[in-house]
Amino acid sequence: KAGVTQTPRYLIKTRGQQVTLSCSPISGHRSVSWYQQTPGQGLQFLFEYFSETQRNKGNFPGRFSGRQFSNSRSEMNVSTLELGDSALYLCASSKGLAGNTGELFFGEGSRLTVL
Amino acid sequence: QQQVKQSPQSLIVQKGGISIINCAYENTAFDYFPWYQQFPGKGPALLIAIRPDVSEKKEGRFTISFNKSAKQFSLHIMDSQPGDSATYFCAASKASNTGKLIFGQGTTLQVKP
Numbered sequence: 001k002a003g004v005t006q007t008p009r010y011l012i013k014t015r016g017q018q019v020t021l022s023c024s025p026i027s028g029h030r031s032v033s034w035y036q037q038t039p040g041q042g043l044q045f046l047f048e049y050f051s052e053t054q055r056n057k058g059n060f061p062g063r064f065s066g067r068q069f070s071n072s073r074s075e076m077n078v079s080t081l082e083l084g085d086s087a088l089y090l091c092a093s094s095k096g097l098a099g100n101t102g103e104l105f106f107g108e109g110s111r112l113t114v115l
Numbered sequence: 116q117q118q119v120k121q122s123p124q125s126l127i128v129q130k131g132g133i134s135i136i137n138c139a140y141e142n143t144a145f146d147y148f149p150w151y152q153q154f155p156g157k158g159p160a161l162l163i164a165i166r167p168d169v170s171e172k173k174e175g176r177f178t179i180s181f182n183k184s185a186k187q188f189s190l191h192i193m194d195s196q197p198g199d200s201a202t203y204f205c206a207a208s209k210a211s212n213t214g215k216l217i218f219g220q221g222t223t224l225q226v227k228p
Contacts, residue, residue: 004158031214033214033215033216035216035218042204042218042219042220042221043159043204043206043216043218043221044218045215045216045217048212048214048215050214055212055214055215056212056214056215058215090158090159092158092214094213094214102147102149102164102208102210102213103149103161103164103213104161104213104214104216105160105161106151106158106159106160107158108156108157108158109158
């Protein structure tokens, strides 16, 4: 069973640019969550999607956005990049509301560097 | 109200020893407490989780102890092995919303051979 796939794995952008990150969840998983991981702030929740609807949003500015498609794949976008956006962005999937054991399955992340 | 505080930040244990990591939470609405293990270059992976209706849960060498009144929970790794060297994160959420985890700051464990 394939795991959570995130693309791209590494990317470098400059301040002011925008970036789109992609996440393919485990087959059959309908819930996708996104987290930002930095050495200083640790793992912080960005947002969660279930059946194409945003269920929850963390305390991030509006420059951070996301969406989920009908096949449960998800994308997140960061506009007007700032140096502080440099981080590892992790996507996690779970079965969602039905049969939810609570376990999140994380991908290996997309490492974004903003210069 | 949303914080989860984790200690220690780093831990060095000899092979065969016991590793203990502690966490404290503030929000009494939390009712799902997982521990995740992360190796360098990998995403976190669920190690063990507990709900507040039990005070202890054991899976192999890993045990979670939960103290609801003190709003604290801890991870014990018995017979620690070099392969356990990783970063460990405690987390908390509402059981109805486990996609939104509030993580502790993490503990880097090094098990010396």
